[in-house]
Amino acid sequence: MGASGLRLGRAARSRRQKRRGAVRSVSLSHLDQSVRLRKFLHQRGFTSTLLQPAHFTDTGRGLQTLQNIKPGEMIISLPESCLLTTTTVLNSYLGSFIKSWRHPLSPLLVLCVFLVCERHRGEASDWFPYISALPTTYTCPAYFSDMVVEVLPAAVRRRAVEQREAVRDMHSSNQDFFRSLQLVLSRPVQEVLTYEALRWAWCSVNTRSVFMSRPSNDFLSGQDNYALAPFLDLLNHQPDLQVTAGFNDQTRCYEIRSVSGMKRYQQAFINYGCHDNQRLLLEYGFVATNNPHSVVYVETDLLCDVLRGDKSLDQKIKFLRENQFLHNLTVSSEGPSWRLMTALRLLSLSQTQFHLWKAALLGQLLCEHTEEWSVHTARTICQQLLSDTHTALHKISLLLHRCEQPIREQLDVVRLLRQEEGSILQSCLQTLEGSVQQAHTTPDVGAVR
Numbered sequence: 001m002g003a004s005g006l007r008l009g010r011a012a013r014s015r016r017q018k019r020r021g022a023v024r025s026v027s028l029s030h031l032d033q034s035v036r037l038r039k040f041l042h043q044r045g046f047t048s049t050l051l052q053p054a055h056f057t058d059t060g061r062g063l064q065t066l067q068n069i070k071p072g073e074m075i076i077s078l079p080e081s082c083l084l085t086t087t088t089v090l091n092s093y094l095g096s097f098i099k100s101w102r103h104p105l106s107p108l109l110v111l112c113v114f115l116v117c118e119r120h121r122g123e124a125s126d127w128f129p130y131i132s133a134l135p136t137t138y139t140c141p142a143y144f145s146d147m148v149v150e151v152l153p154a155a156v157r158r159r160a161v162e163q164r165e166a167v168r169d170m171h172s173s174n175q176d177f178f179r180s181l182q183l184v185l186s187r188p189v190q191e192v193l194t195y196e197a198l199r200w201a202w203c204s205v206n207t208r209s210v211f212m213s214r215p216s217n218d219f220l221s222g223q224d225n226y227a228l229a230p231f232l233d234l235l236n237h238q239p240d241l242q243v244t245a246g247f248n249d250q251t252r253c254y255e256i257r258s259v260s261g262m263k264r265y266q267q268a269f270i271n272y273g274c275h276d277n278q279r280l281l282l283e284y285g286f287v288a289t290n291n292p293h294s295v296v297y298v299e300t301d302l303l304c305d306v307l308r309g310d311k312s313l314d315q316k317i318k319f320l321r322e323n324q325f326l327h328n329l330t331v332s333s334e335g336p337s338w339r340l341m342t343a344l345r346l347l348s349l350s351q352t353q354f355h356l357w358k359a360a361l362l363g364q365l366l367c368e369h370t371e372e373w374s375v376h377t378a379r380t381i382c383q384q385l386l387s388d389t390h391t392a393l394h395k396i397s398l399l400l401h402r403c404e405q406p407i408r409e410q411l412d413v414v415r416l417l418r419q420e421e422g423s424i425l426q427s428c429l430q431t432l433e434g435s436v437q438q439a440h441t442t443p444d445v446g447a448v449r
């Protein structure tokens with residue numbers, strides 16, 4: 001990383017510190033919802049008083065520490081009896097329907113169906129204290145209207161549409177199974193297992209479940225790794241934090257330990273994984289500011305657009321595709337990724353330089369001209385992406401004026417994603433300017449990074 005990258009890192013840190021300094025929290029532990037949930041967990045053997053639900057101005061609902069937590073200390077240890085897994089579902093009134101169904105069902109589907117049926121049962125459900133504390137709506141792409149999808153960055157737009165289709169497909173392709181459950185429902189099945197209800201359940205499982213490897217069984221197909229963990233699933237994500245988490249086979253509890261400790265009355269965070277912001281939006285419906293893992297993706301369409309006019313473009317794109325070099329082309333605040341620069345070096349070559357194509361993909365610096373051209377093209381790509389970001393932000397601000405909730409909430413998340421991508425692109429352009437200036441003052445034009 002160059003010096004400009006370091007300067008930017010410090011500025012970003014201080015911005016974040018300022019933001020963190022201004023965070024306010026309000027305890028939610030007095031709410032009926034929280035009291036019911038505590039009682040439910042208490043009955044199932046969870047008694048810790050280290051954390052309480054609270055609302056934070058920066059992240060919304062989360063968990064707050066009630067005392068200092070030392071490095072290595074356990075922050076939560078949730079007994080197996082509190083976890084909602086496919087075992088819970090198979091042991092419930094739905095078990096016999098699932099076990100006798102024509103073919104094995106997916107673990108995700110059976111968890112979703114259970115959540116919908118239990119929500120429908122209301123207070124009669126054992127899980128009511130948990131289900132009534134779940135969000136009623138989500139800001140994952142499965143909920144996005146076309147208007148919101150249109151202002152997403154191109155790379156995430158495609159995956160957002162795929163997510164919406166996956167949920168629609170899960171609903172339409174399981175109608176026969178849903179009808180088989182009519183016997184245990186007090187209302188017509190088509191009024192209970194609606195597309196909207198299934199989408200809510202799908203997002204509940206996908207945004208809140210913890211990873212817990214489950215033994216395979218004959219009634220379910222595919223990987224079964226989901227466990228819904230009441231209370232523990234109130235922990236929000238912080239990208240640069242370290243915790244250890246997992247199910248302990250000895251204690252039969254799902255345990256999370258803090259690695260570097262936490263201060264009293266602060267929000268207790270965990271880490272959902274090294275996800276960039278596009279992935280956080282797709283999988284969890286939110287975006288983290290100053291996410292160190294965040295990058296901006298460069299799609300093939302953009303490469304083709306920037307390089308239209310090159311007669312051998314189709315051949316080079318085909319060559320890049322065959323060598324698995326067209327995906328994961330990114331820029332970060334520190335500059336274009338190695339993969340993007342490598343792809344650009346290859347794209348700089350003419351048809352007559354075919355013998356150099358492989359060498360370019362192996363990461364060899366070819367010549368001064370190639371380097372200059374690749375840096376220049378990377379700048380053009382960033383400028384186009386930045387211009388697209390500004391256009392989208394303008395559209396979002398217009399839409400925000402005429403939209404009601406929950407579309408506003410969805411647009412807010414997309415706006416934050418676009419703003420974060422805008423900062424990354426601006427920093428990347430600065431880095432590229434720096435490398436061009438350096439190239440003009442040093443005889444050897446090196447790599448951008």
Ligand SMILES: C[S@@+](CC[C@H](N)C(=O)[O-])C[C@H]1O[C@@H](n2cnc3c(N)ncnc32)[C@H](O)[C@@H]1O
Nearest residue numbers: 059061062207208233234235236237284285286
């Ligand atoms: C496991 S839940 C955490 C608890 C959740 N905030 C709640 O009120 O139920 C995961 C969801 O919390 C939200 N979330 C997690 N980390 C966040 C963060 N750093 N900033 C904003 N929202 C966050 C997202 O909506 C995500 O889908």
